[in-house]
Amino acid sequence: MLFDNLKNYIIAQLRSEDKNDIQFQGTFSEVLQHATTHEEAFFLALALVPHVQPSFFDAIMKEVFPEGGEFPELGGLREGNHRGMLPTAETALYVLAKDDLNYRLHLQQFFTPEHWFYQNNVLLLEEVKEGLPLTSGKLIMPKEIVHLLCYGEQVKPKFGVNFPAKEVSTLMTWNDLVINVSVQNQINQIKLWIKHHKALIEDWEMKKHMLPGYRALFHGPSGTGKTLTATLLGKEFQRAVYRVDLSQVVSKYIGETEQNLEKIFNLAENKNWILLFDEADALFGKRTSTKSSNDRYANQEVSYLLQRIESFQGLVILTTNFKNNIDDAFLRRFNAIIKFSKPTxxxxxxxxxxxxxxxxxxxxxxxxxxxxxxxxxxxxxxxxxxxxxxxxxxxxxxxxxxxxxxxxxxxxxxxxxxxxxxxxxxxx
The missing domain is CATH 1.10.8.60 (Helicase, Ruva Protein; domain 3)
Incomplete structure (x- = not known):
């Protein structure tokens, strides 16, 4: 029914017929747990349809323009294994706004970092080459959102090249963790942040005084409970804990390490996940004096990480056996530095x-x-x-x-x- 309505609506818009009775207001709201306007729901349906009906746009073109021809105002492109047309932002803008410049500019705001499409990683706009119109980028709906809209259930990302992190969990409880009182108190502080950080930022208006997320460093000998503590935090607050696989992240090729990490941070944004970097020395190690190009690029990786974990809105936990191996710039920005000692x-x-x-x-x-x-x-x-x-x-x-x-x-x-x-x- 949704795609029939979508088809009728697009055909009516292309023919300039009066079809105001077809509305998408609130469509997807319950599944996405976010109220959608008519225009937002239209963008979502437009991005979803190629995943369900590959010939959707071709059927419309044959019906509205039986003689064929080029229609650049409709945008769209074809690529890869997909034989049908893939909608771009231009497709949506033309159907909704035609030549109404102010309306078109208004709709383009859907792809700013402030919009919930971007913040919740629901709908993105493909990056285009320098000099090309931004709206010529195709509409990208992450496969997790496609699955959610089609089946109404959350699907967890699969470990691989595009997501080099694995979910970790435990059958143990806090009662199984043996730590001293000082460590317990520091862990309780992390629990308080998880429970109350939204109220602190929004109700108490502390946003301008603090960074958005929380960064914790667990250091101490192997086997003292660092990773277990992270998984127990996730278990208590029903948050997925993803341990970053550094072997899949770190690359000898310039820029690839940052790209691999960006995939994780982008997908984790606004998901209430806990990101765990075990044995974090490999990524967050001390910067060195610049004696070669390799040193310079290694320092750039550390600088990128410093900026990225500061902007991440969730909980990031780093573990290391040796605190001194972590760059001082990171140490200054940790909300908590907890020492796990060998048991008495x-x-x-x-x-x-x-x-x-x-x-x-x-x-x-x-x-x-x-x-x-x-x-x-x-x-x-x-x-x-x-x-x-x-x-x-x-x-x-x-x-x-x-x-x-x-x-x-x-x-x-x-x-x-x-x-x-x-x-x-x-x-x-």
């Missing part, structure tokens, strides 16, 4: 107890002695327990023995080439 003896004991499978028995005195003796992170403790549990399953035992647990600890020490010393007592 008391914290290690909690980690051992929380990670033991509920179906397995273990001597608590043994756990205490291991917590006292072996300096391990939470991730290492979990790996040691998994190692011991597999041995117990092979033995058809529901008890985690000292021998199996120590075998797991030894394996973790060997990974880091650390000296492993058996427990003095072995009566558990």
């Amino acid at each position: 003896v008391e914290e290690r004991m909690l980690l051992w107890k929380k990670a033991i499978p509920k179906t397995m028995a273990v001597n608590e005195n043994l756990l205490q002695q291991m917590a006292n003796t072996y300096e391990m992170t939470g991730a290492q403790i979990v790996s040691a327990i998994v190692h011991a549990s597999l041995l117990a399953l092979e033995e058809k035992s529901d008890f985690l023995s000292q021998q199996n647990l120590l075998s797991g600890v030894r394996a973790e020490f060997e990974k880091e080439e650390r000296h492993f010393a058996p427990l003095v007592e072995s009566n558990y």
Whole structure:
């Protein structure tokens, strides 16, 4: 029905017939959760139709102009594998406004950065070569929006060249994260921003005093809960957490790193996503003195990132093992810098107890002695327990023995080439 109405409306407009009874006011509003005007809904329908009816515009041209001919005022183009006509901004402007210059200029405002089409990444205008009219660019509707309008459901972006980031999640809860009080307080500050930042900016009129998003740096040894904290924040506030795959982002070719990152930031804008840059040193490292062209381009990448994360309206979390590796310019702009330390003896004991499978028995005195003796992170403790549990399953035992647990600890020490010393007592 929508496309029949669209077809009738376009034909009527091209023939200058009175068809004011055909209106698109509010179309798509419920699905997009944003009220649409008649003109906005028309632009959306025009951009959507090639994805559903490839011959749509050709059928209209045959009906209105049976003798054929060139009609440059209608715009449109053909490219790639698509055999039908792809609408440009010129197509929409001519159908809606004809030669009404003021109306045409008004409609072109739909493609400014201030319009919700751009801010919500709903409908974009293709970039054109320098010197060509901006309106000759084709209407681009991201495939996620096409799917949403066709099926009424959100589709998550697929990891690949065009989106080098993967969604990460966890089955764990905040109760599984063992951290000190200071870190807890700093994480709570991030939670407060997620809950109240809109009110702070809009109701309290703090927009002119603060940058739009929130930037946090988690630093400390591997396995201390940095990535887990990011995923738990997403889980609590029902926000997707996308971990940027630096191997897919960083390129030796000039400008490609920035282009790869721009794809992520553009798609994430206004999506309430959390962007996670694990081991961020590769991207956010210190700038160096310019001794060669390579140094200059590397510094340009850092400068681009500095500008981009400042303008991003969401939450960006960087993790690193070494805070000193991050460029000072980034450090000054972080809203939170949180140090994740290796767990204390008391914290290690909690980690051992929380990670033991509920179906397995273990001597608590043994756990205490291991917590006292072996300096391990939470991730290492979990790996040691998994190692011991597999041995117990092979033995058809529901008890985690000292021998199996120590075998797991030894394996973790060997990974880091650390000296492993058996427990003095072995009566558990």
